[in-house]
Amino acid sequence: MQKPRLLWIAFKLIDKSENRVVLLQMIERLNQHFDVRLIAGYSKEALELQAGGRPVEYYDRHGRIPLKWLRAYISQPSVIKRLIRSEPPAIIFVTHGPSNRMLRFILKNARKYGAKVVFDVRTLPGPKNNSRSFKLFSSRLLFASRHFSGVTYITEEMRRYCIKRFGLPDHKSAVWTSGVDADTFRPADLKPADTPFRLIYHGGIISAARGLDRLIQAMDYVKDLDIHLTLISSLREPEAICWIERLKLQDRVTLVDTIPHAQIPAQIQAHHAGILPFPDCDMWNTSSPIKLFEYMACGLPVIATQIPAHRNVLNGKPFAFFAKDASPQALAAAIRQAYSQKKRFEELGNQARAQVLEEHTWNSQAVRLSNFLRSYL
Incomplete structure (x- = not known):
């Protein structure tokens, strides 16, 4: 029986270690139930990686800052449209902080193929970010909670905070947190010396x-x-x-x-x-x-x-x-x-x-x- 297709769109830099760990660990396990296809961004190097048995695909980010950011911004719609059209997914899972323009574009193309769209919230803007960052974050989350099929949050605390802080309407949601590969992270065979x-x-x-x-x-x-x-x-x-x-x-x-x-x-x-x-x-x-x-x-x-x-x-x-x-x-x-x-x-x-x-x-x-x-x- 063919597994349903899941297109995971990560507006994250996968060559950053922690981002890579979360994406690859989760997709490896989700692949038991879904045929997962991942597209992500990168900062310096488009690493040759496998996610759920398929190669990770990337946005075009070549060139120098700010040109590479501009090229990524321009290339994202065409790349996403191609991925949705070539293998229509049952679900599109959107992680991190795309613009409202991009969220609308994803929703429009998802509807053409009957795909459900789920928005994922992993982190708030940092303490050094200005009020504009919070306004942008709020507008994206409001759009997703109103128009997407659902929203996932990193913690129950995050779900409560966002609903209260941003006045979100009722929406279908779930929580999945960070985790660990307990086979890799395990106690030492030889404990460290007592001192220091x-x-x-x-x-x-x-x-x-x-x-x-x-x-x-x-x-x-x-x-x-x-x-x-x-x-x-x-x-x-x-x-x-x-x-x-x-x-x-x-x-x-x-x-x-x-x-x-x-x-x-x-x-x-x-x-x-x-x-x-x-x-x-x-x-x-x-x-x-x-x-x-x-x-x-x-x-x-x-x-x-x-x-x-x-x-x-x-x-x-x-x-x-x-x-x-x-x-x-x-x-x-x-x-x-x-x-x-x-x-x-x-x-x-x-x-x-x-x-x-x-x-x-x-x-x-x-x-x-x-x-x-x-x-x-």
């Missing part, structure tokens, strides 16, 4: 917006303990990392350049606990950090701020050590609490992994999304 007590944060930008300047400052409050922090990312704001030198923490905080995603599990396994210092703001509150599930899958307890994105996963869990806010003092207090329980970490880490296996694998998220999409067939 090693903390890890990886991915994204080392920035104040992520609370990493205050995490570095927190290390100054635990100088009496043998604790070391590793921050993995080549993207670094000087305003954040300057605290390492200012507080003379060079022997306690190590900066590591970005590494291939395949090497991340080994890095995590060499540490005792993962730490997420994200501050209280709408973008983080509604998020679903992949790194949280990667730490848990590797059997690491986690230290985290008490924002909804963390509480909704970790509340009441003995392997979670909460900082009451993102201040250096609160983060330091949570680090001390975790340090005091380090003899229980093997037991706590096993509990963290058990929760991931039950609720937070890519398989479980693919089941959620697949069930929602199959309701249209």
